[in-house]
Amino acid sequence: MEQVLICEDDLYMAQIAEKAIKQKLNIDSKKIHSLEDAKIAKGNFDIILLDINLPDGDGKDLVPFFLQSYPNAKIIMMTAERSFETVRECMKLGVHNYLPKPFKLDELTSAIKECLVPKKSIKKNSDKSSIISKNSELIEAYKIIEKIKNKNINLHINGESGTGKEVYAKALAKASEKKLVSVNCPAIPSNLAESELFGHLKGSFTGATEDRVGKFEEANGGILFLDEIADLPYEVQAKILRVIQEKEIERIGSNKKIPLDIQVISASSKDLKSEIEKENFRLDLFYRLAEIEVALPALRDRAEDIDELSKIFLLEFHHEYSEDLKELDSEALDALKKYDWPGNIRELRSVIRRLAILNDNKIISKDDLPDYISNIKHDPKVIDLKIVSKEKEVISNALAQNSGNISKAAKELGIGTNEGIGKYMEI
8 A cells, every 4th residue: 555754844744645645546645744754754655745845855856865765656746945956956866846835735736646557558759758858968868878889988968957867878888788787876875875885795794684785886897877966975086996996896794706797887967077076086996987978958948849748748747647639739848948957858848737737728739838938037138029919018018118218117027138128219
């Protein structure tokens, strides 16, 4: 039986969420209200609803703890903070989805349902969404896969959270016909990093109740993917360097050397060269990891792909939820292209999922989009002609009040330049 953990300090909000989850999804949930409560909560949770602002600290600080304690759970962050940096940080930590407050209960239950529904068969080619692109930078990045497949060359991938770094690693593993073992480095507690990566023998330290195979050994003969490697402790970086150099490991508590034949793919949303300058990352390890470097562009830098990606996601959810196949009208698509996408492809997929499930009409309009996307502020230096048309009365009044002085009218409207008003006068 599925179980949801609700970590929300607003008691009324927690009760409403609990009631909706039970009535609409027939799923039991447990409510907690602080960081301290989270550390002593008991249960086998599939979904964790986590508020970002808790009375005794930042909810984001609980993400590594939850990922370690409930490795199969998916975390949905609930937040009234809509800054791009907040979203990026949440995605980087491994949050599955986020809901900007205030949200409708249908949006909440839809997000939970998505986490629980198993993937159904999807039409051929729909799983290629992450590599379909007209962007020359991304196309060149994927060409590298053909050049290095089946070669034990270590690769480093740089890109913002949600740009598809793990998808790239999976594509390389598939092309090489090798197994892939993935490690989410931020989710590993510092005191357990060596055991997680290199393994241990029973009794080698307090709490070692049985032998454990580490991730390096598990990936032997295949590919090890170290995601967000910049977050590993400095002392652990030194031990990884030795393992890569020597091509062998020793489990904690053992003197037996285990030969390794693996390809290491590392990834980071941070610039490792900057981290090296700050003395947060080892230069010698960087040279071992980055025998080849690949940079994946942010979605805002490949807006030309949003149309095709959206169609593929709509097709995916059409099959997954047995919903009508929906499509975006031109204004909705234009709004998606103008949005900054701090969560990149992961965020786009999340938005399209909500639209596919919650929208009753087959055609999705701009009005159906979340407010934070549809109400994008335009660059004040360039006023779109449609906006000028809609604001005709406001501009006319500003000009009249300033005796036709374009500069004064522009200043009063906060435009900063008279270009937009000048275009309006030419209409």
